[in-house]
Amino acid sequence: MYSQDIESLLNAKKIKIGDKILVTKVNDEYAGILMPRIKLGDISSIVIKLSNGYNIGIKYDKDVKIRRLESGKPIRFKPAETVPRKDPEKPTVSILGCGGTIASRVEYTTGAVFPAFSPADLLLSFPELGDIANIKARKLFDLFSEDITAEHWKIIANEIIKEIQSGVDGVVLMHGTDTMHYTAAALSFMLRDLPVPVILVGAQRSSDRGSSDNLVNLVSAVVAAAQSSVAEVTVCMHGSMNDDFCYLHQATKVRKLHTSRRDAFQSVNVKPYAKIFYPDKKIEYLRNDYKLREKRTVKIDDKLNTNVALVYTYPGIKPEFIQSLRNFDGVVIAGTGLGHVPTNPTGDKFTQSLLPALRNLIHSNIPVVIAPQTIYGRLDLNIYEAGRMLNEIGVIGDGCDWLPEVALVKLMFVLGKTKDMDKVREMMLTNYAGEISERTEIS
Amino acid sequence: MKEKVPIMTISRRQHPVASEMGLIDTAAQFEYLRDRTFHYQVFNNENCLVEVDCEPPHNLNPEALEIALQIALLLNCEILNEIHVMRKTVIDGSNTSGFQRTVIVGLNGHISYKGKRILITQVTLEEDAAAIVDEENGKVVYRLNRLGVPLVEIDTGILEGYSPQEIQEIAYLIGIIARSTTKTKHGIGSIRQDVNVSIRNGPRVEVKGMQELGMLAKVVELEAQRQTKEKIKEETRAANPDGTTRFLRPLPGASRMYPETDIPPVVLSKEYIDEIKKSLPEPWTNKIERFKSKLKLPDVLAKEILGSEYLDLFERIVAKTKVDPTIVANTFVSVVKDLVRREKVEINRIQEHRFFELFESLGEKKFVKEAMPEIIKYLAAYPQNGVADALNELDLKPMTSEEVREIAKGILTQPNMPFEKAYGIVMSKVRGKIDAQEVMKIVKSMVK
Known part of the structure; x- marks a missing residue:
């Protein structure tokens, strides 16, 4: 929006965005198309x-x-009209x-990249998708x-x-990359x-640019959806800074680890x-421990306690901070190193232990789950005194190699089913979706 | 110069995209159909994630903006109140992002040439593109160390009724005005000329890639000739080294421009512009006149020193010492240049104060200008030693006319000694210690 003065002048003269003006x-003249004002x-x-231009x-x-x-035409994007012809020889993929960025365009009110591009438009932009599969495309939000x-998440799960159930050979979900x-x-x-x-697929660089990673990512995701044997939830994104391959990541073991790289x-x-x-x-498999494509009846379990x-x-974290978490039904703490928080076993005068505050939470039937803020590696609460004390008061997570975000989502899932502390512990330590691995491969 | 080795090469593809106005640019589509892969060489300490399109751009470089504004003001442009960085779709791979960032800073300027007004339609600040290294079978290799370097583009209006030679002179004039900021790069390729050539009522043909200004007149001439013979279309062509041109791609349209939303518009306040106006450098068009009238430099030498990386040092030395400015200018544009080119002398080992010492000593007649190359070589070889050391060790103390007369006497008394031979022998014994013309005078007087 322009300033009040400009808006009134434009109104008075009946000049619209897109008109040539x-x-x-004074002595200078400028002719051009009136553009929308960014903030x-x-x-x-x-x-x-x-x-x-x-x-x-x-x-x-x-x-x-x-x-x-x-007078000009209003400046807006013409939505694509796709009438895809179904090829019975090809698999069908639903997008x-x-x-998110993968389906984003320039937006004038904020001057920022804004998701305003329907999946059908993508089919128009990337015709090679049609060579791989029959494409069904639908915008959820x-x-x-x-x-x-x-x-x-619940809406997405139900739509998937x-x-x-409609019989597609794979589903691709275009999603912003941050979360x-x-x-x-x-x-x-x-x-x-x-x-x-x-x-799940996204793009790190906006789709308006010829260099966007959206093409390689989307095409690879559709290839995987149409042809791969991995009947699980996965994330398909660039494998390197080159436009040469994508990785198909196990969904509970992947994390965004860079703000902007492909x-x-x-x-x-x-x-x-x-x-x-x-x-x-072409698909090259790097593991063989995934669930294979098979005729099965998919079930949904969407009860979550958020x-x-x-x-x-x-x-220097303050125990009051931990105490203030007592209105939650569960807490995940991203601990340092092997899974530690300050416990002050030596009685240092400056250090405040979190143990009493954590013990209070657990005694109030609020499960406390630990995860590594190092991101990589496995928790071990038996090596140092701090870990042993955390184990003693009943925090959950010893021996796990889960990501903090995955531990959080899993806790929502588990607390959606039970509030019984023993049951919560048992379920948290049960491997449901590959979120806990038994051994760490050397890579 | 040592050829730098890239630390890695990143391979990418590009695809056509719709622009802000919803149209897909013909040039972009055309490039896409060529099905190419782009390989970007990354150099240590010269590239960061922005250049590989893996990090958003940082804000406009304030120094680059200031220089662009200085140039626009020197070219009498109107400065805009608010500037908008644009993305110009470039899908030949020379920009890793698929577009070049560019922003108009000034419009409707002018310069004067032979008493006529030459219109400067716009001045833009852009990112330079990556330099192409190799292209074979759809595999295009670029070096990334030029990508993102600030580039100022200056557009003239249509130059109708000027000869190719005059157009070249106008380009030269614009070039030296840009250089007035003293912040532009030197050397081949640092000022490039693109020229739009069209014969009356014909379509516009853009010719890119002229590395030297001297080619401009010839390119215009040959391209105009071509246009009268062939059936022509609007297109972009590249200049060949012989002045002819070859087809590059169709001419891109305005629809390839859309806003760079990662960089907010920049408001140029009146105070900021006034500040720049106050500290505008002397336009070199004035400077060249001053060099000719006040310093008595011949036209060619005045132009050469303006183009020299030693311009600033030259001006300071002339201001501080009493040496004839022509000698100082000559030392930099010919003596130093020859030593670098022919004998690979490492001139940058000589600290500035040594040059002052050099010309002060010359002014005090401690040596003659013929000794200059030897002394400069010495100073480059022993940067910790001074001019006095050079004169001692090279035995270059000036000779008196008497001393020369003594030497000449011994030679002229020998039998079969015509003047030319005698002069040659004397010169070989006194070179670098006395002015050659002086020797000539002495020997001549003795022959009589």
Whole structure:
């Protein structure tokens, strides 16, 4: 939105965004198409697109005159009209859209990249998807991934079930990358007995650019959905900074580990399931311990208790902070090293132990789960005094190699079924979706 | 120069994308159809994640913006109130992102040439593209160490009715105005000329990739000739070393521009622009006139020293010492240049104060200008030693006319000694110690 003055002037002159206008300022004249005003910068500057494509801003004041030269068409994207022809020889893949960079366009109100691109548009942009499979495309919602909640996970899970029940050979979920690993983990717990692959895919670089990783990622995901034998929830993202292959990651063992690189997603403590090469579209399996594609009846288990917290411990953390968590139904603590928090076994005068506060939580039937803030590696609460004391008071997680985010999602899942402390412990330590591995491969 | 070895090569592809206006650019599509892979060489300490399109761009470099604004002001442009960085779709792979970031900073400027007004339509600040290393079978290799270097593009209006030679002179003029900021790079390729050539009522043909200004007139000439003979389309062509051109790609349209949303628009306040106006450097068009009138430099030498990386040092030495500016200028543009080219002398080992010492000593007649190359070589070889050391060790103390007369006497008394031979022998014994013309005068006077 432009400033009040400019908006009133435009209204008075019936000039609309997209009209070709002439802006006169004393002796200077600028002709161009009136552009929408982005919030950043000076809202009292009129932005026009010159005939050579450049945008410029002209400060509006009493010396500025505006005149319409030509009426323009409103500036908006034409949605694609796809009438895909079904090829009975090809597998069918369903693409569901949740938003994110993979399906984003320039948005003028904030000047930022905004998800406003329907999956059908992608089919138009990436015709090679049609060579791999018959594509069904449907938008569930347009959300930045940081705005996605457990309620959305349930919607996604149910929509995936619908697609699978309609008989597709695989489902691809386009999702913002920031929290994709949370959604992936949640779906791993909620969707049981998957007969076909369910693959989350995103892009690190916006889809408006010719270099976007969206093409390689999406094509690889559709290849995996159509052809791979991995009938599990997985994440398909760039394997390196090159446009040469994607990894198919086990959903409970993958994490976004970089803010912006294409290969931000890495498998932690395990190898990825497979590599999907681009442009050859060949699949190379790196493991064989996944569930195979098979005729099965998929089930959904979408009861979650979202009243849980995930907190980092840090030097000098105050016990009051831990005490303040008593209104949650469960707490995950990302501990240091092998899974530690301050316990002050030597009685140092500066150090405050968290043990009493944690013990209080557990005594109030609030399970406390520990996870490694190192991200990589396995917890071990038997090596140091701090760990042994945590074990003693009943924190859950000794010996586990789960990611903090996965531990959080799993705790939501477990607390959705029981509040019994013994049952919670038993279920948390049961491996449901590959979130706990028995041994750590050397890589 | 040592050829740098890349620390890694990143391979990428690019695909066509719709622009802001919803149209897919013809140039972009065309490039896509060529089905190419791009291989980017990464260099240690010269590249970061931004250049490999793996990190969003940082904010506009304030120094680059200031220089671009200085250039726009020197070219009498109107400065915009708010500038918007754009993404210009470039899908030939020369930008890892698939677009070049570019922003107009000034519009509607002008310069004067032969009393006529030459329109400067716009001045833009851009990122330079990656330099191509190799292209074979759809595999294109680029070096990333030029990508993202600030580049100022200056566009002129249509130059109708000027000869190719005049157009080249106008380009030269624009070049030296840009260099007035003293912040531009030196050397081949640091100022590049793209030229749009069209014969009357014909389509526009853009010619890119002229590395030297000297080619411009010839390229314009040959391209105009071509256009009169062939059936022509709007397109981008590349200049060949012989001045002819070859087809590169169709001419891209305005639809390839859309906003760079990762960089907010920059408001150029009146105070900021006034501050830049106050500290504008002397335009070199003035400087060249001053060099010719006040310092009495010949036209060619004045232009050469302007193009030299020693310009700043030259001006300071001339201001501080009493040496003839022509000698100082000559030392930098020809003596130093020859030593570097022919004898690989490492001039940058000589600290600035040694150059001052050198010209002060010359001014005090401690040596003659003929000794200059030997002394400079010495100073480069022994950077800790001074000019006095050089004169001692190289035995270059100036000779008096009397001393030369003594030597000449011994030679001229020998039988069969014509003037030329005698002069040659004398010179070989006194070279670098006395002015050659002086020797000539002495020997001539003795022959009579």
